[in-house]
Amino acid sequence: PPLIRRADYKPFPWLVPETRLHFDLGIENTRVVSTLKVVPNPDAAADDVIRLNGDGLQVSSVKLDGLPVKNWEMDGPDLVLPLSAGAHEIEIVNDVSPEKNSQLMGLYASNGMLCTQCEAEGFRRITFFPDRPDILSTYLVKMEGPVAQFPVLLSNGNKVSAGESAGGRHWAEWHDPWPKPSYLFALVAGDLVARTDSFTTMSGREVDLAVWVRAEDLPRTEHAMDSLKKSMKWDEEAFGREYDLDVFNIVAVSDFNMGAMENKGLNVFNTKYVLADPDTATDGDYDAIEGVIGHEYFHNWSGNRVTCRDWFQLSLKEGFTVLRDQLFSQDMQGEAVKRIEDVRVLRAVQFPEDSGPLAHPIRPDSFREISNFYTATVYNKGAEVLRMMRTMAGPVAFRQGTDLYFERHDGEAATCEDFVKAMEDGAGLDLRQFRLWYSQAGTPKVEVSLTHKGDTATLALKQTVPPTPDRIAKKPMPIPLRLALFDRDSGSHDGEQLVILSEAEKTIAFEGFARSPVLSINRGFSAPVSIEREVSTEDLVFLAAHDDDPFARYEAMQDLVVAHLVAVCSDSLTGAAQEAGRKAIAGALRKVLTDDRLDDSMRGELMMLPGQTYLAEQFLVADPGRIHAEREALKVALGVALESELIALHERASTLPATLDHASRGARKVKAQALVYLAAGNPDVAAKMAAAQYDAAQTMTDRQGALMVLTGLPGVARTDRLIDFYNRYRGNELVVDKWFALQASSLHPDAIEHVKALANHPDFNLRNPNRVRSLYMAFAGNPHAFHAASGEGYRMIADLILALDPINPQTAARFVPPLGRWRRIEPQRAALMRAELERIAATDGLSRDTYEQVTRSLG
Ligand code: DPP
Ligand code: ZN
Secondary structure, eight states: OOOEEGGGOOOOSEEEEEEEEEEEOOSSOEEEEEEEEEEEOTTSOOOSEEEEBOSSOEEEEEEETTEEOOOOEEETTEEEEEOOSSOEEEEEEEEEOGGGOTTOOEEEEETTEEEEEOTTTTGGGTSOBOOSTTOOEEEEEEEEEETTTOOEEEESSEEEEEEEETTTEEEEEEEEEEEEOGGGOOEEEESOEEEEEEEEOTTSOEEEEEEEEOGGGGGGOHHHHHHHHHHHHHHHHHHOOOOOSSEEEEEEESSOSSSEEOOTTEEEEEGGGTOOOTTTSOHHHHHHHHHHHHHHHHTTTBTTTBEESSGGGHHHHHHHHHHHHHHHHHHHHOHHHHHHHHHHHIIIIIHHHHTSTTOOOSSOSEESOGGGGOSHIIIIIHHHHHHHHHHHHOHHHHHHHHHHHHHHHTTSEEOHHHHHHHHHHHHOOOOTTTTHHHHOOSOOEEEEEEEEETTEEEEEEEEEOOOBTTBSOOOOOOEEEEEEEEOTTTSOBSOOEEEEEOSSEEEEEEEOOSSOOEEEESGGGOSSOEEEEOOOHHHHHHHHHHOSSHHHHHHHHHHHHHHHHHHHHTTOSOHHHHHHHHHHHHHHHHHHHHOTTSOHHHHHHHHOOOOHHHHHHTSSSBOHHHHHHHHHHHHHHHHHHTHHHHHHHHHHHHTSOSOSSHHHHHHHHHHHHHHHHHHHHOHHHHHHHHHHHHHHOOSHHHHHHHHHHHHTSOSHHHHHHHHHHHHHHTTOHHHHHHHHHHHHTOOOTTHHHHHHHHHTSTTOOTTOHHHHIIIIIHHHTOHHHHTOTTSHHHHHHHHHHHHHTTTOHHHHHTTHHHHHGGGGBOHHHHHHHHHHHHHHHTSTTOOHHHHHHHHHHHO
16 A cells, blocks of 8 residues: 655646535435536646546446536546536445444445434445545535435535425435535435534524434433534633534444544434433543533534645644543643643553654645544644643643644635734744644653752752654654652742743753652653653652642652652662552552542542553663563552551442532542552452442442442352342443453453454344444553453454454554554563554455554554
8 A cells, every 4th residue: 555645745637616516315225316516726736637536436337518428538436527627516426335334334224214424534335526625615415215224314514405305215415504525524314313402602692402312312311412512612712713514413322343423413423421310421521522522512613614735734633633622621620630631641542652663743744644643632732732832822822823833824724824824913922933733742751950059959850751663763752741849848939930931952941949858740641752761769759648639749749659669670779668669658548548638529630540551661671561560469468558548438428419510520430440459458458448439339430430340259159249240230332342341351360361262252243343342442541451462362462463353454453552562561561562563464465554554563
């Protein structure tokens, strides 16, 4: 497969101002008649042919300006038609088989309904079209099919007409007045019911809202609808963005490759991000639904009204929209905890990507398959880059920048450069050097040291941007660091400062410190960098107890544990030093457990140990077996040392009601965390407590939290509750997904055997991406099972990739990165991982998706 380069961008020779589509719908066969108005593009070099992209399509007929023509030819999957200068109308007829479409790209069948997914290049699997985001067209869509099978017919925009036709058939016609790229096209036909509501926009327009689901799911749509209304209101207040159609439809689909899709006026969602009630969805699920509903809604401006010129600009819409959904969720759920969660995801997923073979800048320079670039780098690091601009400009100026961006580029297909320019002009920032964040990959490292002499504290900062496969030599980038210097005695500071480290090295003197202060740096995680510094355990304990920035307080706890585990795993501690380290951590954690000024939601964050992947990132070459063992040993020590505090916390939290308010949710979070430590320190007591929590549970959060702990503990309580859970929720796909995931991610010593057995369970199914992920993504993230020294875990993931690739390449390729980390793993496991990648690479007929990821990973 060819390498496509950003530098090769050329505007398309033709424009397509109008697109008319007619669908004769059927699950086995759907006939598509597409009529395109085309005109020469005044901003491009003229061409005497038009290339219409296709993917696996057979042409039935082609007409040009109303007359049948035969002078077209196929060039690979594309149709190429000679075209003289001037305006033309092209009509193409072709058939597709939704039922056979297991890739879930283009038009496909899911549970008897028809739906589409077109981003990034799925439209070309429906009909021939210049399938690139800079071709904006208005769409008029007519759908026709049997009423009984497809009572509901939806597409983008507004419904303009509908009617009955002969033989139990009906039709509907939808018109979207807003010109859009083909990746935002959508169609849904099926037996669906809607929760409806309405929203009045800031200029007083009434919008009809609907969330479409299968009849049995209707009772679980209230939270999605609430989230939608909150999103619409928030975008008006926070970004001045108003909705622009008379209807907004959301449809939930159970077979879906990604989380959701922002099609204009017709968002299509994975059921996972729509359906919720307290009995079947956890508090975390509620938050995720709110965040994703917000994300897709916010795309209406950041993505749809202003779209991307080409796919290299993906972060223009995704990084910006992730920032917008993060700010929304901060406002809805609380800023401190949301920030901690977002940083945890960044470190668990994006940092490893940035330090591995798949590293790429947030604006990549080349790809073979764009689906592989829907990454944590483009999304989450992209959001961090914009957040840094916001930190440097301040929220008011940042808003002036985004206002200018929307005003300048409304209706256009824009670039990342357009955004940066609007931010310079609107927010008054000089971003000349800052643009490097768009072109350089790799997580910058900032070395920090603080010295003290007389009454001066001197801060020395040094940055390095590590080499990545695309580029060795890197330039220093502007790194905004929020910092504070604490007085040891009073436990307070004289105000936070923003230091921008633009050069490779810099020292700053702070006067007026008779004693050496305690440094709190990168507060709020103001820059997506890794901070390296020599810092005493004493200072970290101080910050963990006193820092007034909640993120920094969390960070101090993390640093305390990371430093300890890294030292233990490197065999650099004497027995006594190790004992002292554990004591210090236990002391800090005891404060967290008992500090009654903390709310439980924040307490739950502070209780979480750094994850295995983040710990592995601290080593040039990591031994996952050792890291896992030492992390577990620390949990045992903490569980033993703090048993009575943990039990008291669990008891106190158990008295709160099973409601959705902040306090009750926080209580449920600390209950699960307390059980995790107790399961390590005193498994018998933990098993009893978890079984009791499970039996009394009135919410999925309590039930799942208890079952997670039980699943890791051998014994009858485990088996009984796993059987009960399955029987209780059998038939509810999303909850059965949880049942698979709990077992695949468990600490149970036989987790590998459990996963093998579950792969043969009648409910396991390679065609449903949620189910595949619930078993195998959970397994790939389970350190002791995936990294089993025998290599069996690696083999199972490679086998899965080979089995799934012919069915659904996009989802199959997502399982390559866990194996791709081999260079950063100790030699014996590395050889086993590499061998599995080589076995995949040697297989004939790999998809473009998997081929690209595997070859890059072997590099
Ligand atoms: N554009 C989609 C999103 O919202 C991708 N499925 O991220
Ligand atoms: Zn998005």
